[in-house]
């Protein structure tokens with residue numbers, strides 16, 4: 001009991017994409033990047049724990065130009081320059097909030113993610129798909145359990161199926177065991193996808 005697929009529902013509180021390089025406009029603001037009308041220098045990802053990579057930036061006219069190297073799978077590294085517009089809104093209690101405008105959808109965002117080549121918002125990258133992951137993982141768990149019910153086996157997917165039901169052909173049993181292993185692989189796959197977008 002208590003293993004994968006043993007009944008716990010996913011806790012969904014929105015994704016936390018700590019493994020994706022990101023820029024948080026609030027951290028940049030705290031660092032004074034927007035204090036001057038123009039500035040330039042280098043910045044780093046604002047999420048800790050990633051291999052450090054310096055990004056060159058130039059800020060002027062509410063536009064942040066960043067230049068960085070991306071290395072996609074199977075390709076040589078590629079230097080990318082991207083312009084990100086900066087917006088400001090006034091707070092109810094005075095002061096202003098600074099925002100990135102997502103270069104793809106134009107929405108005000110505090111954090112942009114570099115999931116492939118560009119810095120875009122989470123929604124534009126489809127990185128908020130935890131819900132769909134849940135649906136998929138739940139479906140895979142149900143499928144696995146249905147098969148196990150047929151076999152009279154443990155509902156704990158971590159428990160191996162050892163007993164062949166009375167009267168079931170060995171070849172049928174072996175086929176269902178293989179199906180069970182495939183099901184478990186799918187469940188584990190759905191779980192690890194979820195880890196990539198795990199909750200805060």
Ligand SMILES: [Zn+2]
Nearest residue numbers: 102105121124
């Ligand atoms: Zn966007």
